[in-house]
Amino acid sequence: MAKLANRVLFWIIIGVIIVYLLFPFYWAVNSSLKNENQLMMTPTTFVPRDPVTKELSPTLDNYRAVFQSDQFIRGLRNSAIVASAATLLSLAIGLFAAFALGKLRFKGKTSALYIILSMTMFPQVTILSGLYVVITGLGLTAIPGMVLSYLIFTLPFTVWVLTSFFRDLPVELMQAAQVDGATSFQTFRLILLPLTAPALVTTGLLAFIAAWNEYLFALTFTAIEPASRTVPVAIALFPALVARQEPFGEIMAAAVVVTIPIVVLVLIFQRRIVAGLTAGAIKG
Amino acid sequence: MMFKKNTGSKLLQREQRLAYLLLLPTFLVLIVVALYPLGLVFVTSFTDRTFASPREPNYVGFNNYAQLLSMTIRELPPLIDEETGLQAVDQKTGEPLYERPLRVLPREPRRYREVSQFSFFGKRYVLGASDPDFIKAVWDTLVFTVISVLLETILGLGIALVVNSPFKGRGVMRAAMLVPWAVITVVSARMWQWMLAPTRVGVINVILQGLGLGDGNIAFLSQPEWQLPALIMVDVWKTTPFMALLLLAGLQLIPNELYEAARVDGAGSFRQFISITMPLLRPTMAVALVFRTLDALRVFDLFQVMLAQSRYSMASYNYYQLIGNRAMGQASAIGVIIFIFIFIFAVAYIRLLGVKTD
Numbered sequence: 001m002a003k004l005a006n007r008v009l010f011w012i013i014i015g016v017i018i019v020y021l022l023f024p025f026y027w028a029v030n031s032s033l034k035n036e037n038q039l040m041m042t043p044t045t046f047v048p049r050d051p052v053t054k055e056l057s058p059t060l061d062n063y064r065a066v067f068q069s070d071q072f073i074r075g076l077r078n079s080a081i082v083a084s085a086a087t088l089l090s091l092a093i094g095l096f097a098a099f100a101l102g103k104l105r106f107k108g109k110t111s112a113l114y115i116i117l118s119m120t121m122f123p124q125v126t127i128l129s130g131l132y133v134v135i136t137g138l139g140l141t142a143i144p145g146m147v148l149s150y151l152i153f154t155l156p157f158t159v160w161v162l163t164s165f166f167r168d169l170p171v172e173l174m175q176a177a178q179v180d181g182a183t184s185f186q187t188f189r190l191i192l193l194p195l196t197a198p199a200l201v202t203t204g205l206l207a208f209i210a211a212w213n214e215y216l217f218a219l220t221f222t223a224i225e226p227a228s229r230t231v232p233v234a235i236a237l238f239p240a241l242v243a244r245q246e247p248f249g250e251i252m253a254a255a256v257v258v259t260i261p262i263v264v265l266v267l268i269f270q271r272r273i274v275a276g277l278t279a280g281a282i283k284g
Numbered sequence: 285m286m287f288k289k290n291t292g293s294k295l296l297q298r299e300q301r302l303a304y305l306l307l308l309p310t311f312l313v314l315i316v317v318a319l320y321p322l323g324l325v326f327v328t329s330f331t332d333r334t335f336a337s338p339r340e341p342n343y344v345g346f347n348n349y350a351q352l353l354s355m356t357i358r359e360l361p362p363l364i365d366e367e368t369g370l371q372a373v374d375q376k377t378g379e380p381l382y383e384r385p386l387r388v389l390p391r392e393p394r395r396y397r398e399v400s401q402f403s404f405f406g407k408r409y410v411l412g413a414s415d416p417d418f419i420k421a422v423w424d425t426l427v428f429t430v431i432s433v434l435l436e437t438i439l440g441l442g443i444a445l446v447v448n449s450p451f452k453g454r455g456v457m458r459a460a461m462l463v464p465w466a467v468i469t470v471v472s473a474r475m476w477q478w479m480l481a482p483t484r485v486g487v488i489n490v491i492l493q494g495l496g497l498g499d500g501n502i503a504f505l506s507q508p509e510w511q512l513p514a515l516i517m518v519d520v521w522k523t524t525p526f527m528a529l530l531l532l533a534g535l536q537l538i539p540n541e542l543y544e545a546a547r548v549d550g551a552g553s554f555r556q557f558i559s560i561t562m563p564l565l566r567p568t569m570a571v572a573l574v575f576r577t578l579d580a581l582r583v584f585d586l587f588q589v590m591l592a593q594s595r596y597s598m599a600s601y602n603y604y605q606l607i608g609n610r611a612m613g614q615a616s617a618i619g620v621i622i623f624i625f626i627f628i629f630a631v632a633y634i635r636l637l638g639v640k641t642d
Contacts (some may be wrong), residue, residue, distance in 0.1 A: 016356075017443055021460050021525060025467065027487055028475045033352045042484035043493075043500070097310035105296065106303035121575075122318060123582045123626045125599040128334070129328060129612050130321030159310060175522040184302050205604035211470050215585045216603065220323075223607060232470035235587050248478045266466045267459050268579065274458070274529055 025259070032253035033058035039249050062253035072254055074227060075234030082143060082218075082230055083106055083211035086150035087204050093151075094158035095196070099188050101159065102166025105176065113163070119156035127152075128220060135221065140222045142228035149217045155209040156265070161276055165199040166192070202276040209262060231258050289500060322623070327619040335610035348617035354414040356396055358388045359407055385410040418618065421596035422625075428597065429580040432519045437569070439520065440527030445561075447528070448535045461525040469522065473589035476518045480504040485588060511595050515586050525581075527572055534568025535561070570637035577633065581626055598622050 031039060034048040038059075041051055048058040066072050100106070101113060131152075135145040169192060177187040215232040222229045229237070233259070238251050266273060329348055333341035362371040382401075389396035389412040396412035399419050400471040403409070413419040447457055464472070479487050482503035493500040504514040535615045538561065546556045584599035593604060602622065605617035 010449075010451070013446055014451075014453075017446065018457065018460050020521070021464055024472065024479060025463060026481055031478060040485055043490040044485050044487050046487075093309045093313060096306035100303040100306040102521035104299050104303040104306075105588065106300040109303075112307060116310075118630075119314060119318060121578045121626065121630060123578075123599075123619075125582055125584060125602050125620050127318065127325055128602065128619065129606050129616050130324035130619075131317065132335075133324055134316065134321050149317055151313050155310060155313055157319050184299060208447040209466065213470075215470050215588075216599070217589075220603065220607060231469055232585075235468075235474060236470050251474050252478065255467075255475055259467050260473060262466045262468075264462055266462045270459055270462060273462065274533065277526070277529065 023236060025224075028252045028255050028259075032062050032249060032256050033060070034249055035059050035061055036249065062249040063257070064247055065247075065250050066253045066257060069250075071226075071229065071234050072231075075229050076170055076245050076258070078143060078228055079212055079230040079232075081241030082146045082150065083208050085147045086154050086211045087208045089147065090151055090154040090158045091200055091204050094162060095200070097159045098166055099192065101163040103169070103192075104184065110242045116159050116163075119194075120153070122152065122156075124152060125216060128216065132218070132220065142225040145221050146214075146218055146228075146230070149221070150211045150214060153212055153214075157210065158203050158207055161203045162196070162199060165196065165203075169195060197270065199276075202269065202272040205265065206273065206276050209266075212262065303463055325616045326611055327621045329620050331613045333612040333616075335612040335615070336605055337610065341613065344613065348614045349621070350396060350414075351614065352415050352617055352621065354394060354396070354416050354437070355399075355419060356390065356412050357409050358385075358390075358412060360385065360388055360401070360410050362408070382408045385412065417596060419599055421598050421601040423513060424595060425581060425583065425598045428516060428519070428583060429577060431512075432516045432523075433573065433576050433580055435516065435520045436524045436527045437573065439524045440531055441569075442570075443524065443528040444531035445533055458529075461528060464522050464524075465526050465529075467522070469585040470589055472518060472522050473586050476514075476521075477505065477590050480514055482506065505590055506594065511591060515590060518586055518590070519580070519583070523576065527576060530572040531565065531568060534565050537568075538564045566637075570633075573637065574630065574633045578626055578630060581629060582622065598625070 001277075010138060030047060037051050038045070038048050041049075047056060049055065050057040097116075101109065101116075131149050135148065138148075140148065173191055173195075174187050177191050182190065184192055213232065214230075215236065218230045218233045219236070222233055238247060238254065320374070328341075330343060330345060331341040332344050332347075336503040340372070363381040363383060373379060373427065374381055385398040385401070388410060388479070389398065394414040396414055397416045399411045399413050399416045401408065401410050443461070447454060447461070467475070481489070482501060484490050484493070484500045486502070486504075489500045489502055492498045502510060504510045541558050542564075543556055546560060551559070582599050583597045584603065587595070587597040587600040588603065591600075593608075596604070598618070599622065602615050602618040605611050605618060
């Protein structure tokens, strides 16, 4: 009997945790399927209902509006460009550094590692004004400016995770190549690089999500260039069609649209993401 | 460690040169996007430079810092009722009345305004600052950080312990844990903003009212006493799963034999938790705490989206000073202060918890 009670309690706890984790997302979906009148019903309804007949009546109007909104579509495009470019750049640059830090012997390795690690904790807001000066000084527009500034968090992260990955690769592999007369660089290109492909995917995905998420730099650097706004900025500044009334139906539809692809990606790469996150943090 | 068999010094030199070459691009980028801007911010913080303006900046020394950080505590003398010669009291509430802070706080060399009042040994004091908004932002950021990290750790540990026990559907559970983490912070701020709507169109008000709490019209985001709890709730929702995943990974590193041995010795589950789980989880928890704390200290998105200019975090205050007021010199000084703040926190944490960085 006690055992059964324990089981029931256990599943109740699991249920509560799942509801807690997923409810806000359910609420966004629910609200995105309501029209203006349904959103303003009091008390609010847990499924879209007709205000008069109380029957179930979801609408897709918000989704139509969102996909017709220039600002949102442009935001998606800008975000995709900026996040992919920042990710690819940091993978390309970081891979070399990670190989050196994970597998080569040189003076000052520990300090180099410390510098990279401290960079992952860098308060980005500190350098907001300085970075603005750098970007205008280089004559960059908002999009390349964002790509460059996102490297401040994607690059140290990439280097850190990939370093721990390289460190774990067996030394014998490289010794064998060495015996065959390969140079360090050949070993890297022919033996290690193919092995790193899975780690690159994980690290890249995590860096991509971080860049996709970024708001502070995007908000600041697109302030005078609204056409370059990314998704987070577009959603934060979603235009109100009716004065003073924020269009929460459309905002929720936009929220669902941008969240679903990321959630699907995350679920596909679940195991690797958890491994990557813990490699980034736990091996620290 | 590698190339053990033929460690010629020439080979070693070549390896070293290659390493430096490979590190060069990373460090160049970090100089351009981090160190150089940091230097610029440091220099600018000693000037009165204006944002996006051609005006030549002047060197103002530590003026920006003094303006941001100057604080003073003054005693508020009681208001004396002319007729009775006793301290005047409020007609409605019966509270004793004191002099208005405005008349007590100094105006030279800079004007102080009230941050808060407090009583101490029967006397009334006022805390004044030349930039009360910044002082409040620092305080609010600290409160936000301490409470949300504490809650996240406790909840995260709880969830990790539950998910760590083998059961059917553990994979689904783990997947569900990744959802809040995957939602863009701005999007989650907007989602919660809508759920926290100040009337019964907001689901939180409806649920609370259903539970017999509140009148269904709690303005979570505009009533000062609700603002921080509301933001902490959102942050806890968003980052607890991440904490739980880290702790879960740590739990799985603990060998099962330890628990078996403890069971043989007759230790109950609470005893096992205290003497096995906690000590062995400590390193993981320390790292997770450092990451989360430093992250919470630089919180921007939640404050900017949900509270705009009604209440600031350190980072959102910096942003509004730079973009709203175009006070670049002052914003830079705020940036430097945040940097020092986070640096001190990081060092203290690492010392305190004994995090190993190698």
